[in-house]
Amino acid sequence: MFDAPWRRKFQRRVRNWFASNARDLPWRRTTDPYRVWVSEVMLQQTQVQTVVGYYERFLRRFPNVRSLAAAEESAVLRQWEGLGYYRRARQMHRAAQAIVRDHQGKFPTDVEDVYQLPGIGRYTAHAILCFSQDARLPIVEANTQRLFARLLELEEDPTRSKGQRSLWQFAAWLLPRQSVSSFNQALMELGSLVCTPKTPSCTGCPVRDLCPTFSRGRQSEIPIAKQKMNYESRLEVAWIVPDLAGRVVVRHCQPKERWAGLWDFPRYHPGVATPRLAVARSMQQLAVDVGKVVQPTELICTMQHGVTKYRITLKVQRCLATETWPLPQHYRWASQEELIELPLNQTARKIARLLIAL
Numbered sequence: 001m002f003d004a005p006w007r008r009k010f011q012r013r014v015r016n017w018f019a020s021n022a023r024d025l026p027w028r029r030t031t032d033p034y035r036v037w038v039s040e041v042m043l044q045q046t047q048v049q050t051v052v053g054y055y056e057r058f059l060r061r062f063p064n065v066r067s068l069a070a071a072e073e074s075a076v077l078r079q080w081e082g083l084g085y086y087r088r089a090r091q092m093h094r095a096a097q098a099i100v101r102d103h104q105g106k107f108p109t110d111v112e113d114v115y116q117l118p119g120i121g122r123y124t125a126h127a128i129l130c131f132s133q134d135a136r137l138p139i140v141e142a143n144t145q146r147l148f149a150r151l152l153e154l155e156e157d158p159t160r161s162k163g164q165r166s167l168w169q170f171a172a173w174l175l176p177r178q179s180v181s182s183f184n185q186a187l188m189e190l191g192s193l194v195c196t197p198k199t200p201s202c203t204g205c206p207v208r209d210l211c212p213t214f215s216r217g218r219q220s221e222i223p224i225a226k227q228k229m230n231y232e233s234r235l236e237v238a239w240i241v242p243d244l245a246g247r248v249v250v251r252h253c254q255p256k257e258r259w260a261g262l263w264d265f266p267r268y269h270p271g272v273a274t275p276r277l278a279v280a281r282s283m284q285q286l287a288v289d290v291g292k293v294v295q296p297t298e299l300i301c302t303m304q305h306g307v308t309k310y311r312i313t314l315k316v317q318r319c320l321a322t323e324t325w326p327l328p329q330h331y332r333w334a335s336q337e338e339l340i341e342l343p344l345n346q347t348a349r350k351i352a353r354l355l356i357a358l
């Protein structure tokens, strides 16, 4: 089935479809590898609509590799705040510094050099070089992975090594000789807009007569579902510790911690199921960490949020304002103005907004 005439037909159909269906996205209007790189990193695990605003703001603040490399990590994280997966931003910052140090500030053009940069895997390296220089390199990301799995009627889990091998081989075989960039973008767009995860729009799909999954009606079975995540509930407590000047204690999250590089309110997972006990236990830990016994006043709010496999119920507990005292390393007092400037994780940002509004 997969012979040269099949491929020519497929390429033609996909290109024609893209010519009249491509979305006008800001990163499609550039061939600057830095800008392509920023968009590709932001688009990992994040919806296109969310990325657009972040992308434009980020580039206004850091218009090129040198400005990103020269920035403080906290400034980079502040621009990234709300996009999640902060490791991406930290690695991009380190990669920008490596580009300035090892490549005179110019994004490398050799794929092997690009692989050496922190946080850049095969897909991102190929996407940057393909979209900026039309390099003839295959790409497999979430959208094309699903599209290819259905075109191949792949019986393996596409995220595991055997499935991945088949998908990358197929992606390389599909490539045209010329205009590879627009072809790869067309594939991603087709996966994103038509060959969607739940109910693909097969009737409007330009390659439906080339698709075995469609002809056998197996769209809901393919791609094979990943093993389901077993979610775990946990109760955490965040503490608002104010001084008499209205400043509050915040903590700098350390490397290897969740939200490394960002700031958070002192937060604890006391490992108990009842809120009253959780507050009492975390208060003891807080006293040890900040060097003072605090007096709890009211519960400000309860938030629900998810981090990896955890479904977290976060109790936000305020305590009585006291005189300022010197805080240990990694903690500091932050005024309302400083809370606005510091990079915070998403729940800490919500709490900060609440405090400023109160």
Ligand code: SF4
Residues within 6 Å of the ligand: 147, 150, 151, 194, 195, 196, 200, 201, 202, 205, 206, 207, 208, 209, 211, 213, 214, 219
């Ligand atoms: S026909 Fe349906 S399942 Fe097949 S590629 Fe098109 S949208 Fe995807």
